[in-house]
Amino acid sequence: AATRLSASFYPEQVAHFEETFFAALDGLHDRVEAAVDAFRYDNDGWKCFRAITGEYDRFLTFTSYLLGHLNGLGGEVDLAPKFKEFLQSGNWLAKYIIGLDKTLEKIWNKYGEWKSFEEFNGTGELVLLLAATDGVHLTADGLSIY
Secondary structure, eight states: OHHHHHGGGOTTHHHHHHHHHHHHHTTHHHHHHHHHHHHHHHOOHHHHHHHHHHHHHHHHHHHHHHHHHHHHTTSOGGGSHHHHHHHHTTOTTHHHHHHHHHHHHHHHTTTTOOOSGGGGHHHHHHHHHHHHTTTEEEETTEEEEO
8 A cells, every 4th residue: 555655756666666576586486495495304394384475475565565556656567667578478476466466456445444454364365375386285274285
């Protein structure tokens, strides 16, 4: 909400948010893979879970800043040409970014009417979906990693 609300004050900030997006993306796969490799060594599932979800949470947070800013400027993705190119590249993360944008839009549509933190659960669900792509699943009876 903050980046969306403040976008009109400094439209040029989009370049900084785009740069931050790519900085968060850079090495993401390697950091997640390192967490999975560490699990194979130490068999600490919860440590692996926290590391992987932390990486995806950080990535989605920085992505949300860019999306919020773009939406605050009317939703024109052309204002972030490298980001637009990434979304059109077929990268597997693109569908999750589109899902994040839809989730954030639902949250935004209730701006000022939020009653509980549960209204923000959609972003956490995306983090869990991303972790599942690496074989990390949080289940009713605990954690499953394969």
